Amino acid sequence: MTTLDLTPDELLSTTRAVRKRLDFTRPVPDELIRECVTLALQAPTGSNVVTARFVVVTDQEKRAALGEIYRDGYDKFMRSPGYPRRWKFEDAETKAQYDKMSSSAEYLGDHMGDAPALVLGCSTGPDRYSAVAGASNVLPSIWSFMLAARARGLGTAWTTLHALREQEIAQLLGIPYDNVAQLVMIPLAYTLGTDFKPAPRPDAEEVIHWNQW
Numbered sequence: 001m002t003t004l005d006l007t008p009d010e011l012l013s014t015t016r017a018v019r020k021r022l023d024f025t026r027p028v029p030d031e032l033i034r035e036c037v038t039l040a041l042q043a044p045t046g047s048n049v050v051t052a053r054f055v056v057v058t059d060q061e062k063r064a065a066l067g068e069i070y071r072d073g074y075d076k077f078m079r080s081p082g083y084p085r086r087w088k089f090e091d092a093e094t095k096a097q098y099d100k101m102s103s104s105a106e107y108l109g110d111h112m113g114d115a116p117a118l119v120l121g122c123s124t125g126p127d128r129y130s131a132v133a134g135a136s137n138v139l140p141s142i143w144s145f146m147l148a149a150r151a152r153g154l155g156t157a158w159t160t161l162h163a164l165r166e167q168e169i170a171q172l173l174g175i176p177y178d179n180v181a182q183l184v185m186i187p188l189a190y191t192l193g194t195d196f197k198p199a200p201r202p203d204a205e206e207v208i209h210w211n212q213w
């Protein structure tokens with residue numbers, strides 16, 4: 001296993017949503033994905049019960065079908081009344097940041113199926129309600145998966161727009177819809193270059209409430 005030379009703080013501050021810098025030409029070895037899942041499973045879970053499942057799709061036809069479903073979800077999201085295009089931005093910098101993200105998201109909308117692997121981060125439960133309600137039990141492991149990927153020179157993006165057609169995906173991949181919720185669809189690929197920067201974020205003091213709200 002080779003990992004990038006990153007300190008823990010660099011890893012935590014440079015694991016970005018990678019879209020335009022995903023290398024679609026280079027396959028990701030299964031072994032690397034296995035390592036990422038192994039590390040993901042070290043994340044905390046309620047009562048130490050592992051309800052996370054990772055559906056890894058490398059088959060070209062299935063990726064293409066997932067890509068088409070994602071594109072459709074993206075288009076529907078863009079047309080939805082709540083879409084941020086109608087938001088007012090506080091300043092030019094925020095607007096510029098948003099425009100950059102938007103162009104990158106549009107690119108992924110067109111290319112999701114081109115990623116060499118698509119990973120569905122899932123939550124299981126005895127029934128559909130428990131699987132959906134139990135999302136918080138698996139989210140720490142999904143983020144750990146993405147951190148482990150970044151450490152190995154792989155890029156990921158947390159995406160959710162597949163969810164509008166989740167039942168169809170369940171059918172395509174044989175996922176039991178009644179007790180498995182597909183929370184996240186992650187494109188996984190080597191990154192084009194490994195240099196990523198911390199994102200502009202609010203100062204810690206803006207979001208900390210010391211001792212009382």
Ligand SMILES: Cc1cc2nc3c(=O)[nH]c(=O)nc-3n(C[C@H](O)[C@H](O)[C@H](O)COP(=O)(O)O)c2cc1C
Nearest residue numbers: 015016017018101104105108157158159160161199
């Ligand atoms: C809950 C959640 C849902 C998201 N859904 C999508 C999505 O469907 N498509 C997409 O391109 N990015 C999606 N993102 C990625 C965000 O747009 C991205 O994390 C954000 O713009 C900040 O960029 P950064 O991660 O590079 O700092 C999602 C992120 C989160 C946490």
